[in-house]
Amino acid sequence: MTRDELEQAVRETLTRQVAEPRLLAADHADVAIRRAQRAQRRRTVVGLALAAVTTVTVSTGMMQLLGDPSVPGPAVVVLGDPEDSGLPAPTPALPLPAPAEPTVVDLIVGDVLVTTAERQVRLTGMGAVERAQRSPDAAGWLLVGTPTPAGRSLWVVRPNGVAQVLLAGAAEIALSRDGRLVAWREGGQLVKGSIVNNQVMTVARHSVPAGAAPVGFVGDEVLLRLHPERGGHGLWDPVTGETTTEGGAGTRHVYGVRPDGLVVGQVLAGTPRRPCLALLDPAKALTVVRTGCGPALADDGRGAVSPDGRWLLVNGAGTALLVDLDRLGDAPVTRPAGRPLTGPAAWTPDAAVHVVDGNRLARVDPERVLAGQAVPSEPLAGVPADVRPLPVAGTGF
Numbered sequence: 001m002t003r004d005e006l007e008q009a010v011r012e013t014l015t016r017q018v019a020e021p022r023l024l025a026a027d028h029a030d031v032a033i034r035r036a037q038r039a040q041r042r043r044t045v046v047g048l049a050l051a052a053v054t055t056v057t058v059s060t061g062m063m064q065l066l067g068d069p070s071v072p073g074p075a076v077v078v079l080g081d082p083e084d085s086g087l088p089a090p091t092p093a094l095p096l097p098a099p100a101e102p103t104v105v106d107l108i109v110g111d112v113l114v115t116t117a118e119r120q121v122r123l124t125g126m127g128a129v130e131r132a133q134r135s136p137d138a139a140g141w142l143l144v145g146t147p148t149p150a151g152r153s154l155w156v157v158r159p160n161g162v163a164q165v166l167l168a169g170a171a172e173i174a175l176s177r178d179g180r181l182v183a184w185r186e187g188g189q190l191v192k193g194s195i196v197n198n199q200v201m202t203v204a205r206h207s208v209p210a211g212a213a214p215v216g217f218v219g220d221e222v223l224l225r226l227h228p229e230r231g232g233h234g235l236w237d238p239v240t241g242e243t244t245t246e247g248g249a250g251t252r253h254v255y256g257v258r259p260d261g262l263v264v265g266q267v268l269a270g271t272p273r274r275p276c277l278a279l280l281d282p283a284k285a286l287t288v289v290r291t292g293c294g295p296a297l298a299d300d301g302r303g304a305v306s307p308d309g310r311w312l313l314v315n316g317a318g319t320a321l322l323v324d325l326d327r328l329g330d331a332p333v334t335r336p337a338g339r340p341l342t343g344p345a346a347w348t349p350d351a352a353v354h355v356v357d358g359n360r361l362a363r364v365d366p367e368r369v370l371a372g373q374a375v376p377s378e379p380l381a382g383v384p385a386d387v388r389p390l391p392v393a394g395t396g397f
Contacts, residue, residue, distance in 0.1 A: 104363065105346045105353045106141070106392035108132055109383065113141065113157065113392070121161050126153075131344060133393040135179045139198070141392060144173050154182065156198050166200045174214035174222065177257070177307075178395050183214035183222045183236075190214065192222060192238040206241030218257055218282045225254070233265065235282055248286030251278070255312055256305030262289070264305050264312055264325060269293055277312070277328060292332035295321060304345040304352060307394070311366050313352045315340045320354075320362075322369045337364045338375030346391035353391050359383040361391075 107114045108129050113121040123129070128146040135142045140158040151169040158164075167173065170184035182200060183192045190208040193200040209226065216223040218235060226232035226245060231252045234245035252275065253266040262279045269276040269291045276293035280286040296317040303314035305325070312323040320340050324333035339362060345354035352364040360377040369375065380389060 104348050104351065105394070106132075106134070107361075107380075108143075108390040108392065109380070110387045121157060123157065123163065126155055126163065129390060131175075131393075132390055133175060133177075133179055134395045135195070136395055142175060142179050142195075144175070152184075154184075154200075156195075158198065164198060166195070166198070172213035172215075174216050176217040177393075181217055181220075183217070185213050190222065190224075190236055204238035204241070206236075206238070208236060208243060212236075212243065215254060216257060218261060218263060221282065223254065223257070223263065233263075233280075233286060235286060244285045246285040247288065248280060251280065251286065252299070253301035253303070255301075255303035255314060258305060258309030258325065259307075260309060262309075264303075266297060266301075267291065275299065277314075277323060277325075277332065279325070279328060290328050292323070292328040292330075292334075294323075294332045294334045297321075298340070302341040302343075302345075304347060306347045306352070306366075307349070311352075313337060313341070313345050313347075313354075313364055320364070320375075322364060322366060335369050337369050338362050338377075343388065344391060344393070346393045348394065355389050355391065358385060358388055361389070 104116065106116055108123070111123045111126070113123055113132075115121070123143070126143065126145065127148070129143045130146045130152075131144040133142050134140075135156060138159070140156055143155040143157060145153040145155070151171060152167075152173050153165055154167040154170070154173050154175075156164050156166055167182070167184060170186060173182065173184045175182050180195055181192065182195055183190060185191075185208070188207055188210070189205055190212070191202060192204045193202050208224070211227050212224045212234070213228070214222050214236075215225045215233075220238065222236040222238065224234045224236050224243060226234055226249070232245065233248035233251040233254055234243045235248070236243045248263075248265075251265045251267055255264045255266070257263050258279075261282055263282060263286060265278050265280055266275050267278040267288060268274065269278070269288075270293040274293065275297040276291045277297070278288045278292075279290045281289045298315035298317065300315055303312055305312050310324065310326055312325055314321050314323060316336075318340065320337040322335050322337040327333045339356040341354050343355055345352045345364075347353075350365060350367075354362055354364075356362045356377055359380045361380065362375050362377040364375050383389060
Protein backbone atom coordinates (compact mmCIF):
# COMPACT_ATOMS: atom_id res chain seq x y z
CA MET A 1 0.00 0.00 0.00
CA THR A 2 1.35 3.38 -0.97
CA ARG A 3 1.50 6.36 1.38
CA ASP A 4 -1.40 8.06 -0.45
CA GLU A 5 -3.60 4.93 -0.11
CA LEU A 6 -2.82 4.69 3.62
CA GLU A 7 -3.76 8.34 4.20
CA GLN A 8 -7.03 7.81 2.29
CA ALA A 9 -7.94 4.79 4.46
CA VAL A 10 -7.31 6.75 7.68
CA ARG A 11 -9.53 9.64 6.46
CA GLU A 12 -12.42 7.24 5.65
CA THR A 13 -12.17 5.63 9.11
CA LEU A 14 -12.28 8.99 10.90
CA THR A 15 -15.23 10.12 8.77
CA ARG A 16 -17.27 7.04 9.77
CA GLN A 17 -16.54 7.58 13.48
CA VAL A 18 -17.80 11.17 13.29
CA ALA A 19 -20.97 10.13 11.42
CA GLU A 20 -21.85 7.47 14.05
CA PRO A 21 -22.65 9.08 17.47
CA ARG A 22 -20.87 7.55 20.41
CA LEU A 23 -23.07 5.71 22.92
CA LEU A 24 -22.50 7.07 26.42
CA ALA A 25 -21.84 4.58 29.19
CA ALA A 26 -24.54 6.09 31.44
CA ASP A 27 -27.10 8.74 30.44
CA HIS A 28 -28.63 9.64 33.85
CA ALA A 29 -31.85 11.20 32.49
CA ASP A 30 -32.48 8.20 30.27
CA VAL A 31 -31.87 5.82 33.16
CA ALA A 32 -34.28 7.74 35.41
CA ILE A 33 -37.01 7.69 32.77
CA ARG A 34 -36.60 3.96 32.19
CA ARG A 35 -36.71 3.28 35.94
CA ALA A 36 -39.89 5.36 36.34
CA GLN A 37 -41.53 3.50 33.48
CA ARG A 38 -40.64 0.15 35.04
CA ALA A 39 -41.97 1.29 38.46
CA GLN A 40 -45.21 2.47 36.88
CA ARG A 41 -45.62 -0.88 35.12
CA ARG A 42 -45.03 -2.71 38.41
CA ARG A 43 -47.59 -0.54 40.23
CA THR A 44 -50.13 -1.16 37.50
CA VAL A 45 -49.61 -4.92 37.72
CA VAL A 46 -49.82 -4.88 41.53
CA GLY A 47 -52.94 -2.69 41.42
CA LEU A 48 -54.66 -5.04 39.00
CA ALA A 49 -53.73 -8.00 41.17
CA LEU A 50 -55.08 -6.32 44.31
CA ALA A 51 -58.27 -5.36 42.50
CA ALA A 52 -58.74 -8.96 41.44
CA VAL A 53 -58.15 -10.21 44.98
CA THR A 54 -60.55 -7.60 46.41
CA THR A 55 -63.21 -8.56 43.87
CA VAL A 56 -62.98 -12.20 44.85
CA THR A 57 -62.96 -11.30 48.55
CA VAL A 58 -66.04 -9.09 48.37
CA SER A 59 -67.91 -11.60 46.24
CA THR A 60 -67.49 -14.19 48.99
CA GLY A 61 -68.42 -11.64 51.67
CA MET A 62 -65.14 -11.92 53.57
CA MET A 63 -62.43 -9.40 54.35
CA GLN A 64 -60.49 -9.22 57.58
CA LEU A 65 -60.08 -6.11 59.65
CA LEU A 66 -57.16 -6.00 62.06
CA GLY A 67 -58.39 -6.55 65.59
CA ASP A 68 -56.84 -6.28 69.00
CA PRO A 69 -54.10 -8.94 69.10
CA SER A 70 -54.72 -9.44 72.81
CA VAL A 71 -58.28 -10.67 72.16
CA PRO A 72 -58.61 -14.41 71.46
CA GLY A 73 -60.50 -15.64 68.45
CA PRO A 74 -60.61 -14.58 64.81
CA ALA A 75 -60.58 -10.97 63.70
CA VAL A 76 -63.77 -9.12 62.84
CA VAL A 77 -65.26 -10.11 59.52
CA VAL A 78 -66.01 -7.03 57.48
CA LEU A 79 -66.47 -5.78 53.97
CA GLY A 80 -65.47 -2.58 52.24
CA ASP A 81 -62.35 -0.56 51.57
CA PRO A 82 -61.27 1.37 54.69
CA GLU A 83 -59.60 3.97 52.50
CA ASP A 84 -61.74 6.86 51.33
CA SER A 85 -61.79 7.05 47.56
CA GLY A 86 -62.42 10.79 47.82
CA LEU A 87 -65.11 10.55 45.16
CA PRO A 88 -68.64 11.22 46.41
CA ALA A 89 -71.42 8.97 45.24
CA PRO A 90 -73.52 10.60 42.52
CA THR A 91 -76.55 12.39 43.89
CA PRO A 92 -78.52 13.57 40.88
CA ALA A 93 -81.62 15.64 41.30
CA LEU A 94 -84.39 13.11 41.79
CA PRO A 95 -88.15 13.54 42.08
CA LEU A 96 -88.03 12.19 45.62
CA PRO A 97 -90.75 12.58 48.22
CA ALA A 98 -90.21 15.49 50.54
CA PRO A 99 -92.17 17.08 53.39
CA ALA A 100 -94.00 20.34 52.92
CA GLU A 101 -91.16 21.97 54.89
CA PRO A 102 -87.70 20.71 55.94
CA THR A 103 -87.93 17.89 58.49
CA VAL A 104 -86.36 18.05 61.93
CA VAL A 105 -84.59 14.68 61.46
CA ASP A 106 -82.88 12.92 58.58
CA LEU A 107 -85.06 10.38 56.77
CA ILE A 108 -84.43 7.26 54.72
CA VAL A 109 -87.01 7.02 51.95
CA GLY A 110 -86.58 3.85 49.93
CA ASP A 111 -82.92 3.80 48.85
CA VAL A 112 -82.32 7.51 49.40
CA LEU A 113 -81.26 9.35 52.56
CA VAL A 114 -82.79 12.82 52.78
CA THR A 115 -81.10 15.13 55.26
CA THR A 116 -82.60 18.02 57.19
CA ALA A 117 -80.71 20.30 54.78
CA GLU A 118 -82.70 18.66 51.94
CA ARG A 119 -79.62 16.93 50.57
CA GLN A 120 -80.17 13.53 48.93
CA VAL A 121 -77.73 10.62 49.28
CA ARG A 122 -78.34 7.52 47.19
CA LEU A 123 -77.97 4.28 49.21
CA THR A 124 -76.97 2.02 46.36
CA GLY A 125 -76.75 -1.73 46.95
CA MET A 126 -77.61 -1.71 50.66
CA GLY A 127 -81.02 -3.31 50.60
CA ALA A 128 -83.63 -2.54 53.25
CA VAL A 129 -82.54 -0.62 56.36
CA GLU A 130 -84.02 -1.47 59.75
CA ARG A 131 -82.35 1.16 61.97
CA ALA A 132 -80.26 4.25 61.33
CA GLN A 133 -78.46 6.81 63.42
CA ARG A 134 -75.96 9.60 63.03
CA SER A 135 -72.34 8.54 63.46
CA PRO A 136 -70.19 10.46 65.96
CA ASP A 137 -68.43 13.73 65.19
CA ALA A 138 -70.70 14.43 62.20
CA ALA A 139 -68.89 11.67 60.31
CA GLY A 140 -71.99 10.44 58.48
CA TRP A 141 -74.58 7.79 59.27
CA LEU A 142 -74.63 4.23 60.62
CA LEU A 143 -77.22 1.92 59.05
CA VAL A 144 -78.28 -1.55 60.23
CA GLY A 145 -79.84 -3.71 57.53
CA THR A 146 -82.84 -5.97 57.89
CA PRO A 147 -82.15 -9.69 58.45
CA THR A 148 -81.37 -11.76 55.35
CA PRO A 149 -80.43 -15.44 54.89
CA ALA A 150 -76.79 -14.27 55.11
CA GLY A 151 -77.39 -12.27 58.31
CA ARG A 152 -77.38 -8.55 59.04
CA SER A 153 -74.96 -5.89 57.85
CA LEU A 154 -73.74 -2.64 59.36
CA TRP A 155 -72.95 0.17 56.93
CA VAL A 156 -71.36 3.57 57.35
CA VAL A 157 -72.29 6.32 54.89
CA ARG A 158 -69.91 9.28 54.94
CA PRO A 159 -70.88 12.90 54.35
CA ASN A 160 -69.42 12.75 50.82
CA GLY A 161 -71.82 9.90 49.97
CA VAL A 162 -69.25 7.08 50.02
CA ALA A 163 -70.74 3.93 51.60
CA GLN A 164 -68.80 1.11 53.26
CA VAL A 165 -69.79 -2.15 54.95
CA LEU A 166 -68.37 -2.44 58.47
CA LEU A 167 -69.91 -5.80 59.42
CA ALA A 168 -71.59 -8.58 57.48
CA GLY A 169 -73.21 -11.86 58.42
CA ALA A 170 -74.12 -10.94 62.00
CA ALA A 171 -77.18 -12.47 63.66
CA GLU A 172 -77.99 -9.31 65.67
CA ILE A 173 -76.34 -5.89 65.84
CA ALA A 174 -76.60 -3.25 68.59
CA LEU A 175 -75.07 0.23 68.64
CA SER A 176 -74.36 2.58 71.50
CA ARG A 177 -76.28 5.83 71.44
CA ASP A 178 -73.14 7.82 70.57
CA GLY A 179 -72.29 5.45 67.71
CA ARG A 180 -68.82 4.60 69.04
CA LEU A 181 -69.50 1.04 70.22
CA VAL A 182 -71.05 -1.95 68.46
CA ALA A 183 -71.96 -5.44 69.66
CA TRP A 184 -73.07 -8.36 67.54
CA ARG A 185 -73.83 -12.03 67.79
CA GLU A 186 -71.68 -14.30 65.63
CA GLY A 187 -72.73 -17.93 65.97
CA GLY A 188 -72.51 -18.82 69.66
CA GLN A 189 -70.31 -15.85 70.50
CA LEU A 190 -70.96 -12.25 71.38
CA VAL A 191 -68.46 -9.70 70.10
CA LYS A 192 -67.91 -6.12 71.20
CA GLY A 193 -66.11 -3.64 68.96
CA SER A 194 -65.15 0.01 68.76
CA ILE A 195 -65.87 2.10 65.67
CA VAL A 196 -62.78 4.20 64.96
CA ASN A 197 -62.10 6.02 61.70
CA ASN A 198 -64.90 4.12 59.95
CA GLN A 199 -63.43 0.77 60.97
CA VAL A 200 -64.52 -1.81 63.55
CA MET A 201 -61.85 -3.03 65.95
CA THR A 202 -62.60 -6.06 68.12
CA VAL A 203 -62.52 -5.37 71.85
CA ALA A 204 -63.87 -8.62 73.31
CA ARG A 205 -65.28 -11.96 72.21
CA HIS A 206 -66.92 -14.56 74.47
CA SER A 207 -69.55 -17.28 74.34
CA VAL A 208 -73.08 -16.37 75.43
CA PRO A 209 -76.19 -18.40 76.29
CA ALA A 210 -78.20 -19.76 73.37
CA GLY A 211 -80.78 -17.27 72.12
CA ALA A 212 -79.19 -14.23 73.79
CA ALA A 213 -78.78 -11.19 71.55
CA PRO A 214 -77.45 -7.63 72.08
CA VAL A 215 -80.01 -4.82 72.22
CA GLY A 216 -77.99 -1.89 73.57
CA PHE A 217 -75.27 -0.62 75.89
CA VAL A 218 -75.13 0.40 79.53
CA GLY A 219 -71.78 2.12 79.81
CA ASP A 220 -69.21 -0.40 78.59
CA GLU A 221 -71.46 -3.39 79.28
CA VAL A 222 -73.80 -4.86 76.67
CA LEU A 223 -77.52 -5.13 77.36
CA LEU A 224 -78.83 -8.53 76.23
CA ARG A 225 -82.27 -9.90 75.42
CA LEU A 226 -82.13 -13.44 76.80
CA HIS A 227 -84.92 -15.12 74.81
CA PRO A 228 -86.48 -14.11 71.46
CA GLU A 229 -90.03 -14.96 72.60
CA ARG A 230 -90.04 -15.04 76.41
CA GLY A 231 -88.00 -11.89 76.85
CA GLY A 232 -85.87 -11.39 79.92
CA HIS A 233 -82.75 -9.24 79.92
CA GLY A 234 -79.24 -9.34 81.29
CA LEU A 235 -75.90 -7.56 81.24
CA TRP A 236 -72.81 -8.96 79.52
CA ASP A 237 -69.42 -7.95 80.86
CA PRO A 238 -66.97 -7.90 77.91
CA VAL A 239 -63.99 -8.14 80.28
CA THR A 240 -64.99 -11.33 82.08
CA GLY A 241 -67.48 -12.69 79.53
CA GLU A 242 -70.03 -13.25 82.31
CA THR A 243 -73.76 -12.53 81.86
CA THR A 244 -75.74 -11.20 84.82
CA THR A 245 -79.45 -12.10 84.64
CA GLU A 246 -80.77 -12.08 88.21
CA GLY A 247 -82.73 -8.82 88.27
CA GLY A 248 -83.70 -8.57 84.60
CA ALA A 249 -85.02 -12.07 84.01
CA GLY A 250 -88.63 -10.85 84.27
CA THR A 251 -88.22 -7.80 82.03
CA ARG A 252 -90.48 -8.13 78.99
CA HIS A 253 -89.18 -5.21 76.92
CA VAL A 254 -86.46 -2.56 77.12
CA TYR A 255 -87.04 0.92 75.66
CA GLY A 256 -83.71 2.60 76.32
CA VAL A 257 -81.19 3.80 78.88
CA ARG A 258 -81.22 7.11 80.74
CA PRO A 259 -78.08 9.23 81.14
CA ASP A 260 -77.99 8.20 84.83
CA GLY A 261 -77.59 4.58 83.71
CA LEU A 262 -81.06 3.36 84.71
CA VAL A 263 -82.65 1.07 82.12
CA VAL A 264 -86.25 1.80 81.11
CA GLY A 265 -88.27 -1.36 80.58
CA GLN A 266 -91.58 -3.14 80.93
CA VAL A 267 -92.27 -5.69 83.66
CA LEU A 268 -95.28 -7.48 85.15
CA ALA A 269 -96.24 -5.85 88.45
CA GLY A 270 -99.19 -4.73 90.55
CA THR A 271 -102.30 -6.59 91.71
CA PRO A 272 -103.52 -8.14 89.55
CA ARG A 273 -100.25 -8.45 87.69
CA ARG A 274 -100.18 -6.40 84.50
CA PRO A 275 -97.61 -4.75 82.22
CA CYS A 276 -96.03 -1.76 83.97
CA LEU A 277 -93.13 0.57 83.28
CA ALA A 278 -90.01 0.12 85.39
CA LEU A 279 -86.58 1.61 86.02
CA LEU A 280 -83.89 -1.03 86.45
CA ASP A 281 -80.51 -0.48 88.11
CA PRO A 282 -77.60 -2.06 86.18
CA ALA A 283 -75.38 -1.71 89.27
CA LYS A 284 -77.73 -4.16 91.02
CA ALA A 285 -78.04 -6.77 88.24
CA LEU A 286 -81.00 -4.91 86.66
CA THR A 287 -83.06 -4.97 89.84
CA VAL A 288 -86.29 -2.95 89.57
CA VAL A 289 -85.96 0.24 91.62
CA ARG A 290 -89.22 1.95 90.60
CA THR A 291 -92.39 1.00 88.75
CA GLY A 292 -95.32 2.89 87.26
CA CYS A 293 -98.58 1.09 86.52
CA GLY A 294 -100.76 3.61 84.74
CA PRO A 295 -102.57 3.16 81.42
CA ALA A 296 -102.42 -0.17 79.65
CA LEU A 297 -99.22 -0.80 77.68
CA ALA A 298 -98.93 -2.53 74.32
CA ASP A 299 -96.86 -5.71 74.12
CA ASP A 300 -95.04 -4.79 70.89
CA GLY A 301 -92.01 -3.31 72.65
CA ARG A 302 -92.06 -0.10 70.61
CA GLY A 303 -90.83 2.96 72.43
CA ALA A 304 -87.95 5.44 72.75
CA VAL A 305 -86.37 7.36 75.62
CA SER A 306 -85.46 11.03 75.12
CA PRO A 307 -81.74 11.91 75.14
CA ASP A 308 -82.08 13.68 78.50
CA GLY A 309 -83.83 10.65 80.02
CA ARG A 310 -86.91 12.63 81.03
CA TRP A 311 -89.50 11.30 78.57
CA LEU A 312 -90.61 7.96 77.18
CA LEU A 313 -92.72 7.71 74.04
CA VAL A 314 -94.34 4.27 74.13
CA ASN A 315 -97.33 2.46 72.69
CA GLY A 316 -100.40 2.01 74.81
CA ALA A 317 -103.79 0.54 73.94
CA GLY A 318 -104.57 2.08 70.54
CA THR A 319 -102.55 5.25 71.10
CA ALA A 320 -99.02 6.45 71.76
CA LEU A 321 -98.29 7.55 75.31
CA LEU A 322 -95.89 10.17 76.64
CA VAL A 323 -94.58 9.29 80.11
CA ASP A 324 -92.64 11.54 82.48
CA LEU A 325 -89.91 9.20 83.77
CA ASP A 326 -88.86 11.66 86.47
CA ARG A 327 -92.32 11.25 88.04
CA LEU A 328 -92.69 7.51 87.62
CA GLY A 329 -94.52 5.98 90.58
CA ASP A 330 -97.94 4.89 91.77
CA ALA A 331 -99.59 7.58 89.63
CA PRO A 332 -97.21 8.23 86.71
CA VAL A 333 -97.69 11.35 84.63
CA THR A 334 -98.88 9.88 81.34
CA ARG A 335 -100.65 11.58 78.44
CA PRO A 336 -102.05 10.33 75.11
CA ALA A 337 -99.62 11.32 72.32
CA GLY A 338 -101.34 10.69 69.03
CA ARG A 339 -101.24 7.68 66.73
CA PRO A 340 -99.33 4.56 67.84
CA LEU A 341 -95.75 3.95 66.77
CA THR A 342 -95.43 1.57 63.84
CA GLY A 343 -91.62 1.80 63.64
CA PRO A 344 -88.64 3.48 65.29
CA ALA A 345 -88.95 6.95 66.78
CA ALA A 346 -86.13 9.49 66.61
CA TRP A 347 -85.73 12.12 69.31
CA THR A 348 -84.53 15.66 68.71
CA PRO A 349 -83.59 17.90 71.66
CA ASP A 350 -87.25 18.83 72.19
CA ALA A 351 -89.49 16.35 70.36
CA ALA A 352 -89.86 12.79 69.08
CA VAL A 353 -90.56 12.07 65.41
CA HIS A 354 -92.11 8.91 64.00
CA VAL A 355 -94.06 7.84 60.93
CA VAL A 356 -97.85 7.47 60.98
CA ASP A 357 -100.27 6.44 58.21
CA GLY A 358 -97.35 5.39 56.03
CA ASN A 359 -96.55 8.83 54.66
CA ARG A 360 -96.85 11.35 57.50
CA LEU A 361 -94.37 12.42 60.17
CA ALA A 362 -95.80 12.88 63.66
CA ARG A 363 -93.94 15.29 65.94
CA VAL A 364 -94.49 14.67 69.65
CA ASP A 365 -93.54 17.79 71.64
CA PRO A 366 -93.81 17.09 75.40
CA GLU A 367 -94.80 20.68 76.22
CA ARG A 368 -97.63 20.63 73.68
CA VAL A 369 -98.81 17.18 74.81
CA LEU A 370 -98.87 18.17 78.49
CA ALA A 371 -100.84 21.28 77.50
CA GLY A 372 -103.46 19.02 75.92
CA GLN A 373 -102.70 20.01 72.33
CA ALA A 374 -103.00 17.55 69.46
CA VAL A 375 -99.89 15.91 68.00
CA PRO A 376 -99.29 17.45 64.55
CA SER A 377 -98.17 15.45 61.54
CA GLU A 378 -96.62 16.59 58.25
CA PRO A 379 -97.41 14.91 54.94
CA LEU A 380 -94.59 13.50 52.83
CA ALA A 381 -95.85 14.20 49.34
CA GLY A 382 -95.18 11.54 46.75
CA VAL A 383 -94.23 8.66 49.04
CA PRO A 384 -95.43 5.39 47.46
CA ALA A 385 -97.82 3.33 49.53
CA ASP A 386 -95.30 0.48 49.85
CA VAL A 387 -92.42 2.71 51.03
CA ARG A 388 -92.25 3.64 54.70
CA PRO A 389 -89.80 6.43 55.60
CA LEU A 390 -87.37 5.66 58.40
CA PRO A 391 -86.36 8.45 60.84
CA VAL A 392 -82.65 8.63 61.64
CA ALA A 393 -81.72 8.89 65.30
CA GLY A 394 -79.19 11.40 66.56
CA THR A 395 -76.13 10.73 68.70
CA GLY A 396 -77.27 12.64 71.76
CA PHE A 397 -77.61 16.38 72.19
